[in-house]
Amino acid sequence: MYNIIIYNVLCYIYLLCTLFYAGHIFFRKNTLGKAATALTFFALIVHTAAFIIRWVESHQLGIGHLPIRGPYECLTFSAGIIILFYLGIERSIRTRAFGVVILPLATLMMIFAALSSEIDHAIYPMPEVLQGNYINYHLSACFVGYGAFTVSCVASIMFLAIQQGIISPANILKRLYLARETLDDISYKMIAVGFIMFSIMIVTGMFRSKIIWGRYWEWDPVQTWSFLAWVVYAVILHGRYTWRWSGGLTAVLSIVGFILSIISFLIGAGFLSSSMHFPITG
Amino acid sequence: MKKHLKKALHCASSINLTIILLCLIGLLVLIQNSVQIVPKAATAWPILKNLTSSNLFVGLLILFCVNLLACSLTHLLSTIKTAKAARQTPYDAALENMPIKKSFSCNASDTVLERLTASVSRRIHAPACHTDTDGADWISVEQGRFASIGFYLAHLSLLSLVIGVILSTQGFHYLIDIGKNQTIDPLLVVDNNKNRINLGFGLHCETFSVPHQPGSQETVGHQSTLSILEDGKKTRTKTITFGNPLNYSGISIYQNRFSREIKHARIVITAPDKGQHIVEVKNGQTFTVPGTRIPVRATSFKKESLQLISLAPRARLWISKNTGAFTEPDLKKYRFTLQGFFTREMTNLKIIKDPGRILVWYGFLSMIAGFGIMFFYSHRRLLIKTTSGPDGTSIVIGASATKNRAAFKKRIAHIQQDIERI
Numbered sequence: 116m117y118n119i120i121i122y123n124v125l126c127y128i129y130l131l132c133t134l135f136y137a138g139h140i141f142f143r144k145n146t147l148g149k150a151a152t153a154l155t156f157f158a159l160i161v162h163t164a165a166f167i168i169r170w171v172e173s174h175q176l177g178i179g180h181l182p183i184r185g186p187y188e189c190l191t192f193s194a195g196i197i198i199l200f201y202l203g204i205e206r207s208i209r210t211r212a213f214g215v216v217i218l219p220l221a222t223l224m225m226i227f228a229a230l231s232s233e234i235d236h237a238i239y240p241m242p243e244v245l246q247g248n249y250i251n252y253h254l255s256a257c258f259v260g261y262g263a264f265t266v267s268c269v270a271s272i273m274f275l276a277i278q279q280g281i282i283s284p285a286n287i288l289k290r291l292y293l294a295r296e297t298l299d300d301i302s303y304k305m306i307a308v309g310f311i312m313f314s315i316m317i318v319t320g321m322f323r324s325k326i327i328w329g330r331y332w333e334w335d336p337v338q339t340w341s342f343l344a345w346v347v348y349a350v351i352l353h354g355r356y357t358w359r360w361s362g363g364l365t366a367v368l369s370i371v372g373f374i375l376s377i378i379s380f381l382i383g384a385g386f387l388s389s390s391m392h393f394p395i396t397g
Numbered sequence: 398m399k400k401h402l403k404k405a406l407h408c409a410s411s412i413n414l415t416i417i418l419l420c421l422i423g424l425l426v427l428i429q430n431s432v433q434i435v436p437k438a439a440t441a442w443p444i445l446k447n448l449t450s451s452n453l454f455v456g457l458l459i460l461f462c463v464n465l466l467a468c469s470l471t472h473l474l475s476t477i478k479t480a481k482a483a484r485q486t487p488y489d490a491a492l493e494n495m496p497i498k499k500s501f502s503c504n505a506s507d508t509v510l511e512r513l514t515a516s517v518s519r520r521i522h523a524p525a526c527h528t529d530t531d532g533a534d535w536i537s538v539e540q541g542r543f544a545s546i547g548f549y550l551a552h553l554s555l556l557s558l559v560i561g562v563i564l565s566t567q568g569f570h571y572l573i574d575i576g577k578n579q580t581i582d583p584l585l586v587v588d589n590n591k592n593r594i595n596l597g598f599g600l601h602c603e604t605f606s607v608p609h610q611p612g613s614q615e616t617v618g619h620q621s622t623l624s625i626l627e628d629g630k631k632t633r634t635k636t637i638t639f640g641n642p643l644n645y646s647g648i649s650i651y652q653n654r655f656s657r658e659i660k661h662a663r664i665v666i667t668a669p670d671k672g673q674h675i676v677e678v679k680n681g682q683t684f685t686v687p688g689t690r691i692p693v694r695a696t697s698f699k700k701e702s703l704q705l706i707s708l709a710p711r712a713r714l715w716i717s718k719n720t721g722a723f724t725e726p727d728l729k730k731y732r733f734t735l736q737g738f739f740t741r742e743m744t745n746l747k748i749i750k751d752p753g754r755i756l757v758w759y760g761f762l763s764m765i766a767g768f769g770i771m772f773f774y775s776h777r778r779l780l781i782k783t784t785s786g787p788d789g790t791s792i793v794i795g796a797s798a799t800k801n802r803a804a805f806k807k808r809i810a811h812i813q814q815d816i817e818r819i
Contacts, residue, residue, distance in 0.1 A: 244639065247639065247641070248640070311769070311772065314764055314765075318558065319761075321562075326749070329749070339429075342423075342426060346419050346422065346426075350419050
């Protein structure tokens with residue numbers, strides 16, 4: 116399976132990108148920064164190619180489906196989405212300090228997916244209950260949403276670290292210092308993207324739920340925790356529009372929302388408690 | 398009265414209420430979920446186990462819907478009011494109130510207006526130009542005037558989703574088993590209130606299959622070829638799979654994931670006229686004794702026997718290979734013999750009627766459109782006043798943008814650079 120080889124090689128490329136970003140920030144080498152961006156962009160292209168190859172290989176096995184099934188595919192897909200969002204942000208804010216935090220995260224996700232003994236790399240058929248276009252929209256919206264919320268959560272953690280003086284222009288982490296407004300803006304934009312994706316995920320899931328369980332809403336643990344995360348993000352967006360919420364409160368709520376969405380993922384993957392969602396990721 | 402109505406609308410549309418309601422709904426869901434995870438808590442406080450079915454939760458949902466409606470209504474009124482006021486506001490006053498403002502002057506007075514128009518066209522959009530009574534030239538651009546529509550779409554979509562989900566409970570979701578070449582005519586289902594409904598058409602299963610993954614016994618998917626019967630004639634035939642239903646007169650027939658092997662009993666009924674009738678029944682299934690209206694249920698399938706229960710009049714009879722008869726006067730002339738058991742593979746279908754489906758679909762599509770417009774579409778306005786004087790041309794730029802003001806500011810800075818280059 117070529118896709119697994121490419122994904123394994125990608126772990127090394129992402130590791131190299133992380134080192135380049137760190138080198139650029141901590142040794143102030145501009146060339147390293149440019150190389151880091153170029154290499155990350157290249158890695159993203161390779162990542163996309165690996166995703167497509169895995170898709171094609173699943174078709175060759177006669178079980179063709181979008182490769183977002185099982186922890187291996189979910190982790191690699193989410194890592195790619197995080198990198199995609201990061202490159203967009205880097206282009207927008209024209210600084211690479213954020214990359215020093217985001218790149219290691221995506222790299223760890225890829226390495227965990229590649230090395231964990233708990234994670235099977237083989238391509239399995241999509242359970243019959245999950246076949247059809249709804250599930251493609253449901254799963255892709257779900258993991259794009261997770262990617263956006265992850266970036267938002269990282270921006271919020273950095274915001275709080277700067278607010279509490281953990282990262283400041285005067286200490287050892289001064290190179291990671293970013294304007295609080297910038298981090299707040301990144302967090303808000305990523306929440307907006309994630310919120311739309313989560314809404315699409317919830318409603319496409321409702322359509323499937325009606326077919327499978329006979330009701331649009333079943334209060335299955337995954338549905339419940341996703342709904343809770345959606346409520347928290349809805350509160351953030353309403354507060355931001357109306358009361359101009361920004362800063363610490365939004366950052367804390369964004370982290371809470373991310374934790375809730377991760378709980379929903381862990382339940383769906385069968386790590387925390389039983390759920391009717393288990394065949395999706397298990 | 399009008400004052401009270403206004404006050405009530407103000408309260409109902411309050412964003413504080415929205416946030417409080419969202420928090421309360423979230424809290425109730427969290428409590429229910431936590432209680433379900435801990436079995437001891439579920440036993441100690443059974444009321445907390447089904448909080449989402451409680452009147453409190455339904456009440457909160459209704460309040461949330463009222464809040465959404467009121468919020469959309471008040472927002473609509475204020476949008477119309479603002480739009481009317483903006484149209485009536487003179488350019489000077491509008492320029493004064495704009496959040497982004499820049500003033501500069503240019504020596505080349507002849508070509509400034511043309512260059513400004515060209516630059517605005519290139520950087521933003523083709524502008525409208527006009528000269529006022531004082532001799533000042535105005536350039537104006539307005540984009541995304543209807544950006545606020547996203548707000549209504551997003552709010553009304555949630556309302557539509559909630560109503561659609563409530564309406565869907567008035568439909569039904571019924572499972573049936575049907576064998577190859579078997580006909581069920583008329584098709585009877587049981588709705589959520591346990592009422593028997595005749596759908597007015599019949600169903601015939603032409604064939605069904607369970608394709609397997611090449612080289613393995615793993616099931617890829619089930620499929621059935623079904624025909625709809627109207628007055629005994631086939632009107633429509635379709636092969637259905639799990640996500641690809643047969644839709645007919647508001648009813649969707651879905652392939653369920655399981656085909657089952659159902660144990661059938663073959664019973665021979667000998668009538669008083671010595672005529673023999675063969676009946677095939679599943680465990681628990683009821684049939685009518687030929688030539689009578691007496692319903693009899695076949696139950697308790699054992700290795701070599703089963704029990705027949707006459708429902709009216711009430712009577713029981715165990716039968717096996719040996720012939721038996723009821724002692725009831727209406728039935729005692731009939732002899733029942735169990736010819737044997739056999740298994741028959743059936744395809745399992747879901748028959749779904751969902752009156753709320755259209756509303757849920759509308760809610761979904763308008764939600765995507767609404768959020769898209771709300772988050773990524775901005776109402777932008779640009780006003781440029783140029784006044785020619787002996788020392789050159791004075792230019793005042795005013796702009797407003799509901800989203801991404803920084804990017805709009807950048808474009809305005811580019812326009813300024815274009816003019817200053819003259």
